[in-house]
Amino acid sequence: MALIKSISGIRGTIGGNLGEGLSGVDVVKFTAAYAAFIRKNYKGESNSIVVGRDGRLSGKMVSHLVCGTLMAMGFDVINIGMASTPTTELAVTGENAAGGIIITASHNPVQWNALKLLNHNGEFLNDKEGKEVIRIAENDEYTFADVMELGKEYKNDTWDARHIEMVKALPLVDVKAIAEADFTVAVDGINSVGGRVIPALLKSLGVKNIIELNCEATGKFAHTPEPIPANLTQIAEVMKSGRADVGFVVDPDVDRLAIVMENGEMFVEENTLIAIADYVLEHTPGSTVSNLSSSRGLRDVTLARGGSYEAAAVGEVNVVTKMKETGAIIGGEGNGGIIYPEIHYGRDALVGVALFLTLMAKRAMKVTEIKAALPKYEIAKNKIELTPEIDVDAILEAVKKKYADEEINDIDGVKIDFKDSWVHLRKSNTEPIIRIYSEAATMAEADALAESIKKVIESLA
Numbered sequence: 001m002a003l004i005k006s007i008s009g010i011r012g013t014i015g016g017n018l019g020e021g022l023s024g025v026d027v028v029k030f031t032a033a034y035a036a037f038i039r040k041n042y043k044g045e046s047n048s049i050v051v052g053r054d055g056r057l058s059g060k061m062v063s064h065l066v067c068g069t070l071m072a073m074g075f076d077v078i079n080i081g082m083a084s085t086p087t088t089e090l091a092v093t094g095e096n097a098a099g100g101i102i103i104t105a106s107h108n109p110v111q112w113n114a115l116k117l118l119n120h121n122g123e124f125l126n127d128k129e130g131k132e133v134i135r136i137a138e139n140d141e142y143t144f145a146d147v148m149e150l151g152k153e154y155k156n157d158t159w160d161a162r163h164i165e166m167v168k169a170l171p172l173v174d175v176k177a178i179a180e181a182d183f184t185v186a187v188d189g190i191n192s193v194g195g196r197v198i199p200a201l202l203k204s205l206g207v208k209n210i211i212e213l214n215c216e217a218t219g220k221f222a223h224t225p226e227p228i229p230a231n232l233t234q235i236a237e238v239m240k241s242g243r244a245d246v247g248f249v250v251d252p253d254v255d256r257l258a259i260v261m262e263n264g265e266m267f268v269e270e271n272t273l274i275a276i277a278d279y280v281l282e283h284t285p286g287s288t289v290s291n292l293s294s295s296r297g298l299r300d301v302t303l304a305r306g307g308s309y310e311a312a313a314v315g316e317v318n319v320v321t322k323m324k325e326t327g328a329i330i331g332g333e334g335n336g337g338i339i340y341p342e343i344h345y346g347r348d349a350l351v352g353v354a355l356f357l358t359l360m361a362k363r364a365m366k367v368t369e370i371k372a373a374l375p376k377y378e379i380a381k382n383k384i385e386l387t388p389e390i391d392v393d394a395i396l397e398a399v400k401k402k403y404a405d406e407e408i409n410d411i412d413g414v415k416i417d418f419k420d421s422w423v424h425l426r427k428s429n430t431e432p433i434i435r436i437y438s439e440a441a442t443m444a445e446a447d448a449l450a451e452s453i454k455k456v457i458e459s460l461a
Contacts, residue, residue: 179206
């Protein structure tokens with residue numbers, strides 16, 4: 001598998017020959033390039049960088065390489081060990097560090113790992129900054145420190161607890177109401193850091209009855225880690241048995257939250273953000289943001305609460321940028337990612353769990369009842385493969401002209417908003433494919449819309 005360098009970080013598979021994946025040489029090279037970038041661009045006084053990792057099998061090995069390289073570049077390392085992505089983001093600002101590196105391949109399978117790069121605000125580098133790190137690495141534009149200027153490593157295992165306390169302190173998290181509701185909660189921690197931090201959060205919120213599934217942080221994932229229905233049969237069976245009021249599932253780095261209803265059916269990841277945003281908007285009216293491929297449901301609940309909604313290009317960093325521009329009080333992505341600026345600008349499943357339990361407790365509603373009250377939409381995700389010689393950009397431009405009478409957004413591919421549905425077309429950066437996301441009131445209508453767009457693309461191609 002080739003090494004993938006993108007706005008999402010540097011990722012690849014572990015093992016094989018040099019150039020086939022994320023080798024130890026690549027880890028050192030890109031860590032050194034990141035350190036050189038921070039040295040050149042960071043204007044503060046800190047000389048430390050935070051390093052955290054998820055629970056996957058290669059995490060400790062990669063962490064040794066990252067920490068050693070940062071010290072070799074003259075930086076002190078605050079090593080917080082096994083920690084979630086949002087915990088690491090909070091640690092960067094909490095430690096007043098110059099930056100941070102999260103060692104995680106997020107929802108990718110066990111053979112993958114990655115370096116996710118943070119600035120001094122604990123936020124991901126933007127596209128321009130990420131490309132500069134890649135350029136530095138490709139040109140070997142980094143200089144290692146002299147022996148008397150080598151950095152030091154400091155271990156700090158306090159950040160899980162500090163993160164939990166910050167979540168509990170949020171004004172819209174009602175610990176008393178959660179405790180009094182006496183919920184039974186099932187958790188699938190996918191044998192990573194979520195298996196430690198989510199049960200710890202629940203106990204701290206006063207939840208006494210917790211059913212733990214795959215909560216030993218061994219790194220040997222019990223199932224494919226992306227929290228989608230096909231991978232969540234185990235927790236679904238637990239919920240069908242009637243043993244729990246709600247089920248929570250996180251990915252290996254705990255920035256996405258999937259919810260399973262008391263009847264064993266999926267709440268649907270798109271609804272995670274919509275439901276929690278509706279609760280937040282009920283108490284603090286304002287604006288919201290999600291990406292172009294996320295459900296229209298967020299817009300609907302925002303407008304119903306008297307707020308305003310904006311769409312951003314796909315990618316967490318783009319959503320965060322738009323949230324700052326608009327002063328949004330909550331935002332995120334349809335993959336279960338909640339971004340709540342009251343605590344920080346990063347997707348955070350701990351925040352999602354605490355706010356959702358508060359919602360359940362205060363409204364005295366079952367999860368199925370909460371879903372029934374949300375806007376009714378279904379999203380279909382398709383793609384169309386084209387031959388390499390076809391100009392994908394020209395195809396998208398032609399589609400935009402064909403539907404010029406509809407509401408068009410072209411900040412990231414082409415999104416066409418119809419009265420009761422939408423379709424979003426994005427080209428792949430690595431292959432001649434156009435991804436087609438469509439949403440309508442039913443899955444049949446969403447699929448039919450995708451098929452009609454496919455025929456238009458095929459006629460233009």
